[in-house]
Structure formats: structure tokens, C-alpha cells
Amino acid sequence: MISTLFKFHGGVHPPEHKLESAATPIVEVPLPQRLVLPLRQHVGNVPKLQVAVGDHVLKGQLLAIADGMISASVHAPTSGTIVSIDEQLIPHASGLPDLCITLQADGEDRWVEHRALEYRDLPKAAVLEALRAGGVVGLGGATFPSHVKLREDAQHPVRTLILNGAECEPYITCDDRLMRERADQIVRGIEIMQYLLGAERCVVGIEDNKPEAAQAMRDACRLSSIPIEVATVPTLYPGGGAKQLIKVLTGLEVPSGKLPTEIGVQCFNVATAYTVHRFIHHGEPVISRVVTVTGKVARPGNFEVPLGMSIAELVQAAGGAAPESTGFVMGGPMMGFNLPSAEVPVVKATNCIIASAPDLFPPLPPAMPCIRCARCADACPVNLQPQELYWFAKSSNLEKARDYHLFDCIECGCCSYVCPSRIPLVQYYRYAKSEILAADKAKQAADLARERNEFRLARIEREKQERAAKHAQKAAGAKADVAGDEAKKAAIAAAMARAQAQKAEVVPQNTADLPPAVQEEIAGIDARREAVNEEKQEN
């Protein structure tokens, strides 16, 4: 049943280091006391908070709800009390803090009411909406919200659904163990995905260094209600890149800057299929994941970890880090990054933690100038010209870098890996990409500012004209009713006369009953005042 396989350009064979952690079954870690849940655990909008400090929440309860189309919800991994909502360090290459919810576990681990979804009885849109609320995102590392990718698109129907079990990055074995131990549940998830997308063909791609996982998946697929192929693909980094796996399995190339759906293919990680199954068939949102802990730890292996557990505690569960360990890498050695601290929490993107040491990842020797050997171009799985990109990025010639398809670079690190001059090429590409994205953002802001400035100028101009028009009208009006004016004047005169008469009639009350002497005095004062007033008027 295995169809012909194809080959993608380039690729490298870094040492695998998978055996250390792949041998033992997934272990569930003891429930931690404190969980720190960053709101930003996925690509897209930050979800909106639904709880406040002091609230008691149950396991699986919604803490923050997806905001907009490309966003995902965050749920409580256990029952407990929200003790703070503030900025804390998160596992991010920037090493900067971000908004997090801190949950103090009450130890009861009591579930919120949850139930399975009869997805075939519901409209597909409702199922997708549920997945959005369930916090389902791609667990391969990209953490793109899955409901967006599971939408049926009339223009680009998905014919082939690809499940990515390649796990090409060295050291990582979480998908391997998941496929070995929970193949049947992954297959249930694939069935849901196939139904939502209406795909004709489903293929699971697994690298040939994982024969047990491939066998387990094959056995589980045989029992499925839909035909699912399992293909073992040659072990070649980065064979687990979405576009590379698509090429290997279908022979189709995803065009530059386009999505796989444009060629009728959609690709998901096997762990994502597993969470889709857990959510649809059990009503459990994404509150835990399998994480590989390896490198310089006492007992490397895979762990089922509640999201929000600190890396330090997780490493303890793996027997603790060896004394020579100098820090932790999240992700693999090719695409991962150094964690800013061991106190950062496990998030949806955490597939692997490597306790690093200088003998494991020796520091790069000083870079030498590029000798234009083009080995990087031979290794690049996207068929780019890394040496040109490096040149443009280095000289901050960003537009040129974009023209050379910088944004097709998947940052796999093959080019840096083979470069004889040991140039950290990917670092330059990351720098160039974020500069370009920032410039694009600034451009958008500038366009908005231009629009607002133009609007303001137009408004000021309009107000000026309106004022001028009003003045003109007034002037014209004044001339028009001179006759009316006469009548008005007469009315005013009449009113004034009436007021005068009234004033004359009024006798000051408090002087009426005074003795004659005082009356006289007052009369004198009045006379003087009259005289002064007259004098003033004469002047």
C-alpha cells in the first residue's frame, strides 16, 4: 500500500541521540503545586481573560477565551485558585516576561463538567468553533490554531491529509512514544480531521528510525473505519518540515509564499490529532502534553506534563540535571533556543527540554568569512541560496533578502550545520526577518497616520468653509430684514419702558418706617449721589 516516495532537496544527517529518551514509556509527572499559564501560547491574538485573582477554578475550566479567528483558548490544567495575573518569564527566545495566570493547585484535581461531542451530528462550523474554544493548536512546535487549518475551503479542497510523525529533529522522541503507546487514539483524531476536511487520502509519514511507532500506527490504522496509509520515509533532517514531508509523500511542491492547501494538501502533527481526539471524544481541552526531557539528566524519557509546570520541576521528575549541565534548551539542537531560566513554564509548544552542557553543544568556533563554497545551498531543503541571503542580511539589505525568498526559509539550520566557516547563518536570517516584519508594521502604522492626518486636514478645511458660509449667511440676513429690525427695536423699547415704570412704582421697603431725622439723612445722601452721577455724565 506504500506509494512511491519522492526526495526533497538538500537535508543533513545530524547525530540522532534519540535512543536515550525513547526507551521508556511515557510517565505522568506528579501534580505540581503552582502552575504558570502564559496567555500567549500560540500563533495569533492573545486570548481574553475570563477569570480574576481569587477565583476558584476546576480542571479544564476556561481561563482565557480565544479572541478572533486566529487565536486559541487557555484552560486550567488542574483545580485550584488563581493567585495572580501578572507578567512572568515565559519560554521565549526574547527572554522577556509576558502576561501569565498563576494557579495554585488545591490537590483535588477535580474536573469541570465536560462531555464528548457528537461531531457527526453537528454542523462542521460548530465543531470548528468547539475546537477553537478547546485550545487545540499544532503541537509540532508551530502552535498554529488547528481549527483554522481544518476549515473546508471550497476554492482549495484538501484531497490529501498528511499526518506528520516524522519527528526529524535530534533528541526529540515525544511523538515516537505517543505513536507507540496511543496509536489508536491518534487514529481516532485522524478520522475526525479527515471528516472535517473531506480529504480523499490520509497518509501518516514516519521516519524509518522509528520502526516500533510505524508498526503501532499500522496496526491501529488497520482497525480504522477509513483507509489510512502509513509511510516510512527515509531519515533525513528536516524531513519533518511540513513542506518537506509533503514533497516526500506526494511529490508536490508547495509554491513559494503559498499554503499547502493551494495544492490540495493539509498537514498536522500526530500529537495534534491526539488532542483533537481527546477534545472531541472526551471533552478534554488541551491542558497537558508529552514532553521529552533529555540531555544531561539522570533519567531521560518522556513525560505527560500539565501545562504551566515549571521546567525545573519537570527536570526533577527526570531525576534532576547533572552537575555539569549549564542550562536548558527548549526544542531540539537544530531549531531550539536557550531558555532564559529554569523557572519558565511548560507551554503548548514545549516538545523537548534538553539539559545542555558544553560537551553536548560545544560553543561555535569563531566564524570565518564566507568562502562561497555553496555547501549551504546544497544542504538547504527549500532550495534557497543561503550564502546570498547571508550577504544581504549581514549588510541589512533587507529588501534584497526578501526578493531572494528569505520568508521561505524554515530556519532549519541545515546551512549553518554544514558551513565550513561556521557562520551562524540562521541568526542572520532571524534578524533580517524580524527587521522586515517590524518595518512592515511601521509601514502600516504610517499609512494609518497618513489617513488620520489627511482626515484631520480635510476636517479643518471643512470647518473653515462651514464657518465662512455661516458668516456670509449672517451678513446677508442682516441686510435682508431691516424692516424686521425696526419692529424688534420697537419691541425692545416697549419692554424697557415697562421695566422703568415698574422700577418707579417700587418703594424701598426698609426706608418707609424710619424716623424723620434718618429720612432726611438719606435724602441728603441721595442728593449727593445724584450730583456725583451728573458730574460723571457731564465729563
Add this chain to the structure above:
Amino acid sequence: MIAALLVMIVLALLLGLVLGYSALRFKVEGDPLVDKIDAILPQTQCGQCGYPGCKPYATAIASGEADINQCPPGGEPGMRALADLLGVEPKPLNAEHGEPKPKSTAVIDENLCIGCTLCIQACPVDAILGAAKHMHTVIASECTGCELCVAPCPVDCISMVPIPEKVSNWKWRYPVIELKQVA
């Protein structure tokens, strides 16, 4: 010979007609060069260039009246983009017009604001919200950081605060790597 001449003349007339027609038919509204220059300018509308806004500066550059190195918010990259567009040599920014600064937004101290509306009248992009005798506030996402509102405030309650680095706007740094000394 005569035939060839005739053919050329007829051809010239025909092409002339086509060109003339298309010049009328596809006439471009406005001055495309000014718009192209304006598209590069950062739209801060701060007037540091010596013109009352970005568009007037763009017009001045297009007419050759102003130089390309007078916009501090656009900085070096902006100047380079202008040089590129106009096909002239890049030149260092003219310090007379100010130095590039980290991007900031205006913040009104809401306890001090007396509601005089002077800042509203100064803001070129209507980024300040308020009414007479009521406290004012700046819509941070729309503030360009032009500083024009700072001077008019009679109680000095507006300050320019640099935009802090967050996960959402963080950028990868330029790689700092030691180069091997070649003896």
C-alpha cells in the same frame, strides 16, 4: 523607396495617435512622485524637516527644494530608501533637523491635566481624546510620537515615553560574533 518612406510616416502618425490617446485616457491623478516619496516618509507629521507635515516635505523633495536627509524619525533607512527612489547618492542625516530617537508615545498625566484642549488642537493625527475642562488621554496606538502636543500644554503634563520592548514587538538582534583574526 517612396513606399518605405510612406510606411514609416504612416507608422509614426499611428503610434503618435496611440501615445496621445493613452496619455489622455490613462492620465494619472495627482503627482505620482510626491505620493511615492510620501509613502516612504514615516508619517510622524512632526515637522522636524522644516515643513508642516510629511506630505509638504514630500512635495518639496519632489520639486528639488528640500534635501533627502531632513527627516529624523525616518532615520538612516528612510534616507536610503529616498536615495534609492530618486537615484541619488545617500548622505548622512542633517543634524540640524534633529537626531533619530527611540520611538515614543505621548502620555498625559491625568491628575495634572486641566482640560484646556490645547494638545488636541496640536495633534496632527487626532490621537488625543478629551473635551473642554475634562481630563484628556492619548490613544497610544494612534500616536506617532511627533511631540507636537508637548510644548502647547500649559501645565507640562505631557511626557514622551519610549515604547517598551515586549514579547509582541521584540526583534532578533543582529548577530554579534567574533571573527577569527587572520594573521
